[in-house]
Structure formats: structure tokens, C-alpha cells
Amino acid sequence: MSDGSGDGGLDGSAPSLRHLRTDLTPVVEAVEAADADAFVAVGDRFDDDLRYLTRFAGPDRAYALVVVPASDGDDATGRAVCCAPALFAEQAEREFVAGAHVRSGGEKHAGSDRDREFHDGVAREVRTENVGDHAGERAAATVAALLGESDSHADPVLLVPPSIPHDAAVYLERDGNELASTDAVTTARARKADAELDRLRRVQRATAAGMARAETVLAASGVGEDGAGRPIVRWEGAPLTTERLRREVNAALAARGVRDAGDTVIGVGPSAADLHFVGDDPIRPGETVLLDVSPRGPDGYRGDMTRTFVVDGDGGWARRAYVAVEAAREAALAEVEPGVPAKTVHGEAAAELAAYGFDPNAGEGETGFTHGAGHGVGVSLHEPPSLTGAGELRPGHVVTVEPGVYDPDVGGVRLEDLVVVTDDGYELLAEYPFGIVPEERG
Incomplete structure (x- = not known):
């Protein structure tokens, strides 16, 4: 056992912090294991699950995250879209997208060019369309855009955290999606990197x-x-x-x-x-x-x-x-x-x-x-x-x-x-x- 005494003391000394990024592959794997189509989370700066997933800090209004597994022929492990609120697009690009780039941590990553862009192989992007709409409505539109119109995604099943706001759930269900609760985020958060x-x-x-x-x-x-x-x-x-x-x-x-x-x-x-x-x-x-x-x-x-x-x-x-x-x-x-x-x-x-x-x-x-x-x-x-x-x-x-x-x-x-x-x-x-x-x- 270690007492951690080599990592600083009461004098305020502090070594540099390692780059902080969240591995989204457990979320992708949960979607696949449940035979679902996507994962959706909606919240604001008080939603710790969403902050953990996006590393996007501080928005004082609701936003959404949509994660889908890779499509056939897609080199990435999956795709993740942050529907940023108005006036927060630059911050979301910096913290959610650029913060997850492999090169920001100086690492090497084998695989395709697209895989190498992000540390976990999940391609990230920020969308700002219809920022005046409810975050749940924007999430529903993003799900539809990512899944497309193929028959394989008729009546999509979406995994959501148990704490998803009721109004966001209503928007998602109105768009023809079926919601299923998942504890994937809670499980991932429990073990610290x-x-x-x-x-x-x-x-x-x-x-x-x-x-x-x-x-x-x-x-x-x-x-x-x-x-x-x-x-x-x-x-x-x-x-x-x-x-x-x-x-x-x-x-x-x-x-x-x-x-x-x-x-x-x-x-x-x-x-x-x-x-x-x-x-x-x-x-x-x-x-x-x-x-x-x-x-x-x-x-x-x-x-x-x-x-x-x-x-x-x-x-x-x-x-x-x-x-x-x-x-x-x-x-x-x-x-x-x-x-x-x-x-x-x-x-x-x-x-x-x-x-x-x-x-x-x-x-x-x-x-x-x-x-x-x-x-x-x-x-x-x-x-x-x-x-x-x-x-x-x-x-x-x-x-x-x-x-x-x-x-x-x-x-x-x-x-x-x-x-x-x-x-x-x-x-x-x-x-x-x-x-x-x-x-x-x-």
C-alpha cells in the first residue's frame, strides 16, 4: 500500500496533470450488447454523467450527446456528436473534440487515419444546428441523421441514463424512438483512470x-x-x-x-x-x-x-x-x-x-x-x-x-x-x- 506522499503535500506543491479524456468505447459496447441503435444523454452543467462523457464544462443551458456504433465499412469504432448550446460551440470543439485527439496527448495509435484522430477510435464532432430548439429535440434530429433512413433502424432503440430529463425523453419518443435505461456510464465512472x-x-x-x-x-x-x-x-x-x-x-x-x-x-x-x-x-x-x-x-x-x-x-x-x-x-x-x-x-x-x-x-x-x-x-x-x-x-x-x-x-x-x-x-x-x-x- 502507498500513502501517496510522493505526490505532493500540504505546501500546495502539485505536479503537472495528465491529459484528461473519457473512453467512450464502453458506451459503444453497451449499445451493441443491448442490440440498440444509439446512446443519448441530455443535461446541463449540473449533470455529472454528461460532464464525464464530454469533458465539456460550464454550459448553463441544456445540451445533448449522441453516440452510435460504427456503420459497416466505417473505420472508426463509433461516432459521438455533442449538440452544443448557443455561444458554446468553440468551447465544445476545444474540450469535447480537440481534447480527445490522440496528438493532443502525443501518443501513437495504430490503425486507419480516422482511428488515429481520437484516443479511443470514437470520432467526435460538434453540431450547432437549431440551437434554439430543446436539447431533446436536437438529440432526436441528430439520431435520425446519424442512423439515416435505412430499414435496419426502423423504430430505433436508444439507451439513456436513468436520470434523463422527462421533457427530453418525450421529444425522443415523439420521434419514434424506444428508450431503454442503461447503467453503462455509472459503471464506467466507478473505476478511475x-x-x-x-x-x-x-x-x-x-x-x-x-x-x-x-x-x-x-x-x-x-x-x-x-x-x-x-x-x-x-x-x-x-x-x-x-x-x-x-x-x-x-x-x-x-x-x-x-x-x-x-x-x-x-x-x-x-x-x-x-x-x-x-x-x-x-x-x-x-x-x-x-x-x-x-x-x-x-x-x-x-x-x-x-x-x-x-x-x-x-x-x-x-x-x-x-x-x-x-x-x-x-x-x-x-x-x-x-x-x-x-x-x-x-x-x-x-x-x-x-x-x-x-x-x-x-x-x-x-x-x-x-x-x-x-x-x-x-x-x-x-x-x-x-x-x-x-x-x-x-x-x-x-x-x-x-x-x-x-x-x-x-x-x-x-x-x-x-x-x-x-x-x-x-x-x-x-x-x-x-x-x-x-x-x-x-
Whole structure:
């Protein structure tokens, strides 16, 4: 197993990123395996499947992708057409077409001239006809144009992602197409290519830098009193709150070129038991401060890391919970390797927490372990595989390992790291120290 420490650290150092391109052959193969005629996806910049497939970032209106297998006598593996929205044609040409050219990566590719144009043999193009029409309507017209009028494509069958917008589906069906759902994109996204891992490592290093800033602030804080005479943590002459701490984290993230994406979760005391707390609470001594930092980095890839600290603590529930969660993390990581059922990782974490006296099957709002031990991370913060779902871990899967225990009246403790499954185990995409007592990290 590797800790990834040779790939940069908290100082913001970052090697150059490998060229990022998506292999569309799994989509072509899914169409062929289903005896379908084409694949169609419709969405906008919030559709992570479409962004993954096209590497086309930022359009604020809907667009479409159509992929068809090669016709008889066609040298390419297939054809892919991006129906770009108005004013985005140049960007689509750059990111979807030029970005997939073999020569942009300096590689050699045997085969026909057309094959050599694109890294996966799928010929790409951008179409801008009828940009004022609905994206689903444009997709239907593109399907008709690519398939032609031959009898072999009467009543075409189109594979679509389960999340295709209803109005787009209506346009496609009105044009005489039959739709069938496919999980080909979800399956392809689950196993990361080397270029994707580059981006995940970079954003996770930035995540660690954000965490270091938070821990440093907590370590530099002192204890005072609020206006009501209650003890409160103070930093730089003013009460420290979860919002002040969040701003410090987000500034550290921005300095390293990543965006917080509204996902810097910081809770203290009872709000630390809220898995997605983004409110403003005063930080008080002796209470758990839970920080879950999940920024968006290069090409949309996400980081994810959680640590828990206590300022001026006195042991008790927080210390017992921390020891249990740290042990559960180690037990879970020990199971991460190719071929292991994903549920095994969750099961080991739950069993360890149970051994420390915490309910391993607590429901939301109850005391104990209330969530799964981890989930996939990529262009989406939550994507397959899930460590409570079916299936086995495979090389290239990137998952969080994040056991935690919570008491709604007291607080919460969670420790989370991001790992990639390798051929013989796992690699931490970025390391960060452990310890419930905050220390200055520079």
C-alpha cells in the first residue's frame, strides 16, 4: 500500500496533470450488447454523467450527446456528436473534440487515419444546428441523421441514463424512438483512470491544507467567556464560531485553486451530530468540533476528508468515541483490497464500534453509527461504489472510509479519508495526522 506522499503535500506543491479524456468505447459496447441503435444523454452543467462523457464544462443551458456504433465499412469504432448550446460551440470543439485527439496527448495509435484522430477510435464532432430548439429535440434530429433512413433502424432503440430529463425523453419518443435505461456510464465512472486519479490526489491535498488551517486556528485559540458568562473559545480577540472557522478553511482551499462548493461542513457539540451542518454555532471548550471538507477541484473532481477535534477537553464521551472511531477506521481499511465485497468494509467498521459499546445500526437522530462506512467519489461527491451496496471492490475504485458515532445531545466524532483501491490493496490519496487535541500545522 502507498500513502501517496510522493505526490505532493500540504505546501500546495502539485505536479503537472495528465491529459484528461473519457473512453467512450464502453458506451459503444453497451449499445451493441443491448442490440440498440444509439446512446443519448441530455443535461446541463449540473449533470455529472454528461460532464464525464464530454469533458465539456460550464454550459448553463441544456445540451445533448449522441453516440452510435460504427456503420459497416466505417473505420472508426463509433461516432459521438455533442449538440452544443448557443455561444458554446468553440468551447465544445476545444474540450469535447480537440481534447480527445490522440496528438493532443502525443501518443501513437495504430490503425486507419480516422482511428488515429481520437484516443479511443470514437470520432467526435460538434453540431450547432437549431440551437434554439430543446436539447431533446436536437438529440432526436441528430439520431435520425446519424442512423439515416435505412430499414435496419426502423423504430430505433436508444439507451439513456436513468436520470434523463422527462421533457427530453418525450421529444425522443415523439420521434419514434424506444428508450431503454442503461447503467453503462455509472459503471464506467466507478473505476478511475490515471488522469482522474491525478485530479483526485490534487484536490485531496488541497483538502488536507484546508483541514490544516482549521486545526491551526483551533490550536491557536484560547478559552474565555461570552456575554452570559459561559465558557467560549476565542481566536484573535473574538469568539470563534463554526462560520468563522469555515471561512478560514474556504480561504485556504481557494488559495490552492479549488472551490468549497458549499460543502465545508463544520459542527460543534450537538450540531456535530448533524451530518450536513453548515450553520453558525459558537465553539465552546470541551465540545467536539467536526470538520468535513469536500471541495471541487480540477475538472470538477471532488475531495473529501473529515477530522474531529476538541479544544480544552477533559476526556469523557468525546475521547471514548474518538478511540472507537479511530479503531473502526483501521479495521475498515484493513479490508480494502480487490475482490472484497464492499459490504465487508462497512461490516468491519460497524463491528469495531459495537465492540466499544456503540450501536452499529443506529437510525438517523439516534445515538451510535448512523450511516454507511463510505462511498465513491469522483466528479460527484457521492457516486458508486457504496460500502453498504452490492458488488466487490476493484482496482480504480475511489472510496471514502468514514466511520463515525454521534449523540444528538452531546456531539459527534467522524474520521474520513479518501483511498483508491490498487492491485494489491489501497493508496491514501492524501495523508493527514490524527489526534483529538488540535495542533498547529503551519
